Amino acid sequence: MILAFFKFFKRKKTDVSIQNKQTDRGLLVYENTSEVIRVENILKEKGWKVRVMGPPPELRTGCDLVIEFPLIDSLNILRLLKRFDLPPLRVAPVTSPLLEPVSLFRTTDFGRYLMVRAANMKLTIDKETQVIVNVSGGGCPDVPYLAAVLVGKPLGKAPKPRELGHTLCGYALDLAYHEMRQKCLP
Amino acid sequence: MLAIIGTVPDPEIPVLEGEAALISGQLAVEARRFQVHRGTPALVAAAVQACRVLERPLPVVCLAGDIGLGDGSRKLYGFLAEKLGALNYDVITFHYLQPDVDWHNRVLFAIEEMKRRPLLIADAGFMYAAKMSGQAEAYDLFTPDIGELAFLADEEAPHPFYTRGFIFHKENDVQHLIDRAYRFKNAAKCLLVKGVRDYIACGEGMSQIVDRPDEEAMEAIGGTGDTLTGIVTALVDSGMDLKEAAVKAAIINRTAGNYAKPSPATQISEIIEHIPKAMASVL
Numbered sequence: 012m013i014l015a016f017f018k019f020f021k022r023k024k025t026d027v028s029i030q031n032k033q034t035d036r037g038l039l040v041y042e043n044t045s046e047v048i049r050v051e052n053i054l055k056e057k058g059w060k061v062r063v064m065g066p067p068p069e070l071r072t073g074c075d076l077v078i079e080f081p082l083i084d085s086l087n088i089l090r091l092l093k094r095f096d097l098p099p100l101r102v103a104p105v106t107s108p109l110l111e112p113v114s115l116f117r118t119t120d121f122g123r124y125l126m127v128r129a130a131n132m133k134l135t136i137d138k139e140t141q142v143i144v145n146v147s148g149g150g151c152p153d154v155p156y157l158a159a160v161l162v163g164k165p166l167g168k169a170p171k172p173r174e175l176g177h178t179l180c181g182y183a184l185d186l187a188y189h190e191m192r193q194k195c196l197p
Numbered sequence: 198m199l200a201i202i203g204t205v206p207d208p209e210i211p212v213l214e215g216e217a218a219l220i221s222g223q224l225a226v227e228a229r230r231f232q233v234h235r236g237t238p239a240l241v242a243a244a245v246q247a248c249r250v251l252e253r254p255l256p257v258v259c260l261a262g263d264i265g266l267g268d269g270s271r272k273l274y275g276f277l278a279e280k281l282g283a284l285n286y287d288v289i290t291f292h293y294l295q296p297d298v299d300w301h302n303r304v305l306f307a308i309e310e311m312k313r314r315p316l317l318i319a320d321a322g323f324m325y326a327a328k329m330s331g332q333a334e335a336y337d338l339f340t341p342d343i344g345e346l347a348f349l350a351d352e353e354a355p356h357p358f359y360t361r362g363f364i365f366h367k368e369n370d371v372q373h374l375i376d377r378a379y380r381f382k383n384a385a386k387c388l389l390v391k392g393v394r395d396y397i398a399c400g401e402g403m404s405q406i407v408d409r410p411d412e413e414a415m416e417a418i419g420g421t422g423d424t425l426t427g428i429v430t431a432l433v434d435s436g437m438d439l440k441e442a443a444v445k446a447a448i449i450n451r452t453a454g455n456y457a458k459p460s461p462a463t464q465i466s467e468i469i470e471h472i473p474k475a476m477a478s479v480l
Contacts, residue, residue, distance in 0.1 A: 034329040034355050035298045082355055083296050084267065107353040115365050119416070124461035126417045131344035131357035135417040135461045144462035147235070147419035148342055150321030150357075152293050153265020155236035156206035158419055177265035178295070179358040180322075 033105045037082030039092075040070055040101040047076045050097050054080065057091065069108040070101070079105060083151065086185075087177040113183065116190045125195065129186035134161075141166045141195060151180035161188075167196055198285065199256045199434040201244060201427075202277065203237030203292030203321075204269055210262030212269075212276045217241045217258045222466060226258055235420035237292045239465050240320075243427030244290075246472040247449075250480075251435045257286075267295035270322075274300035282310030289315045290430045291323035292423070296356070301326035305335060316433055319385065320426045328383050329355055336385035337439060340426045343368055343392045350374040352381040376401045387439050389429060391422045395447035399440055407447035410455040418454075420465030425450040428472065449475045 041047050047063060054061045059080060066077045080088060082104055092098055104110050117128040124144065126135040132154070135145040142165050146158035153176045161169050172185040201217070215227045224231040224238045224245075233242045237260065244256050259276065263269030273294060281304065289308070301323070308314065319327050320340045327333050328349055341349055348357040350373075351364045367373050371390060378384040379401045390396040390404075393416060398404035415421045429446035433439055452475035457468045 034331075035296060035326070037355075081267075081297075087266065104355045104359055106355055107359075110353060110355075110359045110361065112358055113360055113362075113365065115362060117368075119413075121414060121417065121461050124414075124417065126461060128344065130360060131342065131348065133417060137462060145417050145419050145464075147417060147421070148344060150293060150296070150323075150325055150345070151265055152204045152206065152236075152263035152267075152270060152295055152322065155204075155234065155293065156264040158235055159206060162419075177267075179356045181265060183358050 033079070035082055036079050036105040037085060038066070038070065038103045038105055038108060039078040039080060039099040040066065040103065041077070041099055044076050046097060047078055050078055050092060053091070053095055053097070054078070054088065059084065059088065067108050070103060083178050085179055086173060086182045090173070113186070116187070118194070125191070127187045127191045127194070129190065130183040132180060132183040132187050134184065134187040134191055136166055136191060136195065138195070143169055146184065149180040149184065151178035153177045153181045154184070157181060157184055166192060198254060199244070199248070199288045199430060200259065200286045201237070201241050201256050201290045201292065201430065202259045202273065202294070203240065204263040204273065204294060205231050205238060205260055206236065206264050207262040208264050208266070208269065210260065210269065212272050213258070213260045215258065217245055217256050219245050226260060233466050233469060235423060235465055237423070239420035239423040239469065240290070240292055240427040242469050243424035243472055244431045246469060247428050247431030247476060248434070250473050250476045251431060253431065253435055256430075263295060265295070267297070270295035270297065271300060274304060278303040278307050281307035285312065286315045288318065288430060288434045290318040290320070290426065292426070293321045294323045294326070296322045296326040296329060298326055298330045301330050302332070305332060316439070318426065318430055318433070320422070325356060331382075333383045333385055338387045338389060338429065338443065339385040340389045340391060340422065340429065342422055343371065343390065346371065346374045346378065346388070346390050349383045350377040352383060371396050372404060375404055387443060389425070389443040389447065391425050391447070392416060397440060397443040397447065405444055407444060407451070410451045412451060412454045412459055414459045414461045414463065415451070415454045417461035418459060418463050418465060418468070421450065421454065421468065424453070424465060424469060424472070445479060449479045452479055
């Protein structure tokens with residue numbers, strides 16, 4: 012294992028710094044410190060690896076603390092915090108705190124079928140029956156699970172992906188789902 | 198030998214390792230059976246079909262159940278970090294795993310311990326982790342769709358969900374996105390970009406484009422990207438040059454789709470059935 016360690020880090024001089032950038036971590040921003048402490052306790056109790064830290068300059072508002080968390084688990088964590096009535100003011104990636112979630116949608120009209128894409132997720136419905144006929148794209152393990160639940164259900168009766176998904180892919184599918192509802196439901 | 202690593206959407210499934218087979222349209226691993234809808238089962242099913250045609254040994258798969266909580270993925274990462282160094286695979290394809298930079302790097306350590314470095318293909322969540330870790334160049338092939346290519350091209354984005362708008366707007370200029378992914382060292386040695394047109398690139402500059410047969414409905418069908426990755430995996434395992442395998446896989450996948458006469462409501466299992474016939478016509 013030691014030899015592998017050296018071979019791995021010999022490839023690129025910048026590897027250690029890349030690892031230290033915490034590229035898969037996100038930040039939860041709150042109004043005040045007491046909320047931060049409550050959220051930290053809740054998330055740690057549920058087994059998530061989180062830590063309280065000072066905010067980067069871009070996110071300094073009133074609160075002098077933020078919570079670092081596994082960004083990919085955003086949907087799962089936000090759903091939990093909503094149950095405790097502790098939604099954050101903002102969620103941001105550690106590496107680029109000013110990045111925003113995608114807000115652009117691509118729509119493809121196949122005639123009888125309509126497809127909406129948000130980021131890496133695509134949702135397609137039959138315009139005549141409004142049944143969800145396909146879900147494609149994505150790379151997180153909740154995507155096949157969500158697809159199995161959604162495909163075959165009418166758009167108006169299908170559960171919201173944000174209620175069942177756990178990851179950022181699930182979140183992107185939820186955006187596509189809501190865009191489709193806006194386009195197709197009265 | 199070829200190995201495929203990914204997850205299935207059933208939290209009850211423990212880490213499984215074994216030869217894959219297709220039995221009555223279902224994926225069979227050890228005593229378990231899995232529906233082939235999309236995701237890793239679709240990738241494996243396509244690879245099994247292709248290996249049969251190529252008269253190659255069937256793929257070994259390492260699977261775990263995960264519905265997005267990451268628990269199954271972490272068990273699988275742990276299994277790989279512990280075992281891979283002592284195994285002997287020629288090709289490894291990584292697929293639907295919860296992206297996790299730390300675990301990704303531990304798996305890459307284990308690969309460095311292997312006696313002979315296998316050819317590495319990454320798609321889906323594992324490809325996201327490879328990019329996030331800054332180790333994209335350690336891989337031989339990535340197979341992104343257009344949304345994922347925009348993510349690879351955005352050096353700031355930690356996930357496709359955060360791809361910046363000015364890059365998202367460049368989606369009609371695929372070559373620009375490919376060049377940008379290479380410029381920021383966020384691409385594997387080769388890229389097979391799947392979409393309305395498939396692009397094959399091995400470095401900055403002009404890519405090869407495959408756009409026939411033209412079946413625009415395939416973009417909407419869940420699993421068509423997975424089958425493409427499965428086919429290219431089998432072709433590379435047969436000894437075919439990587440770039441040639443990527444081009445041939447794109448044509449085979451489109452041809453199989455064409456034979457299925459697809460609509461956006463077609464399910465991937467209907468296309469997988471046609472892979473052997475498509476391979477016979479293309480190879």
